[in-house]
Amino acid sequence: MNNDAYVQQSLELNLFYLRIMKEHAYLMATSFPPQEETITKEALTFNTTFNELLNKTLELAAGIVDIGEDAVTDFTLSAEEKTARLTGIPIDTAPTKAELKLPRPEPIIDDNLTEKVNLINLRALSATRNFIRFKTKVLNGILTCDLYSTIYPLMHDHLRCEAIGFVEGLNKLQGRTPLIETPKTESEELAFWNQIMAEHAEFLRGYLDPSEDALISSADEFVQNFEALNKKLFQNITKLDNFGKLVKESRKLTKDTQAFNTQGLTWMLKCEVKSIMVPLLSDHVLRETNHYLKKLEHIKRGEKRLLESQ
Structure with missing residues (x-):
């Protein structure tokens, strides 16, 4: 290197x-x-x-x-400012302002x-x-x-x-x-981040007010789908063709999660959703979703190179 x-x-x-x-x-x-x-x-x-x-x-x-959008989003500064106001604990927003410039x-x-x-x-x-x-x-x-x-x-x-x-x-x-160099490493990354995404949905579900039925239902669906993906991953971990399909499925599900998280954060900043989650945590989760999408693109390129070399 x-x-x-x-x-x-x-x-x-x-x-x-x-x-x-x-x-x-x-x-x-x-x-x-x-x-x-x-x-x-x-x-x-x-x-x-x-x-x-x-x-x-x-x-x-x-x-x-x-x-990248895994380092800072268009929402980060607003989320920091609102969270600091709600908790009473200051947040240094200088790094965010510097990153954006x-x-x-x-x-x-x-x-x-x-x-x-x-x-x-x-x-x-x-x-x-x-x-x-x-x-x-x-x-x-x-x-x-x-x-x-x-x-x-x-x-x-x-x-x-x-x-x-x-x-x-x-x-x-x-x-x-x-950071990613072999198919084994890539499969481990996929399993790790699919689990992280599933747990994000579980936490979101728990932070929502019980009256937010539609959002709770959507979060439940994300949990089930990510856990199902990991189950399939562990069953097919040595099969390259199947692994490629799982990468594609993971990317689609993570893109859907990204849209869900973005919408939820937008509503939270406008006080249009009932929740006990602070906005900074919502932006935090969105950035981690963006980070996983970057990793999936890297895995996809590595898988393509491996197939071409065979």
């Missing part, structure tokens, strides 16, 4: 995941009761750490990579930039490993009924799994290994 690929893939991975980690910390902090001051402050410290890393990554990314890439990658990106990766690895330990402590506290949180236990585990996925991606890049 040459320096150009290392720098570009590292920046893209960090632009996506550092914001995700920053928001995990924020959402966790808002979920604890007032008496849990220590653990709330710990979560907010992680939020600050990831926010600083995101700002440094943005400085390096300017003119080097495109800012980043110049088009004209990459000039030299040894100096490569070393700076390497340092960002190392700092992100250290921070995320510590965050995983924190998330594990929180989840264990909830499961033993020693800690209360308005976030479901499954969602806390979901947040931890995403942090583990970030660490795995950084470790690959630090070993100068492309």
Whole structure:
């Protein structure tokens, strides 16, 4: 893996995941009761750490990579502003404003930039490993009924799994290994992200007011369809032809999910849906859906190259 690929893939991975980690910390902090001051402050410290890393990554990314819709959407700034107002906990919106104004890439990658990106990766690895330990402590506290949180236990585990996925991606890049390189890796990515999409729909369903029958029904359908896809994936994991069909089915279902999430976020920002979900979480889920669609395009191109080589 040459320096150009290392720098570009590292920046893209960090632009996506550092914001995700920053928001995990924020959402966790808002979920604890007032008496849990220590653990709330710990979560907010992680939020600050990831926010600083995101700002440094943005400085390096300017003119080097495109800012995709998995890094920031047209809704992100409004979602941050409204969420901060609703929770009373400030959100630094400077990274969002900076991302929306980043110049088009004209990459000039030299040894100096490569070393700076390497340092960002190392700092992100250290921070995320510590965050995983924190998330594990929180989840264990909830499961033993020693800690209360308005976030479901499954969602806390979901947040931890995403942090583990970030660490795995950084470790690959630090070993100068492309993020997706073999059919086995691609099938694992498909299974992981289909499960993430199914759980998103489960959480959304739980955050909706019981009177939102149509939206709850749609969320249920997404859960069932993603779980059915993964069942078929595990049954056909060694069959390339079937795998190609599953990639196509996953892409179609994820596109439908993207449209559903976009509509839901639009309604939420206009206060046209009854829910206890903050807008930032809705935008967060939309960005993760956009990220999976990017991965599916990458998998599709890799599958095509493999078929052509046979």
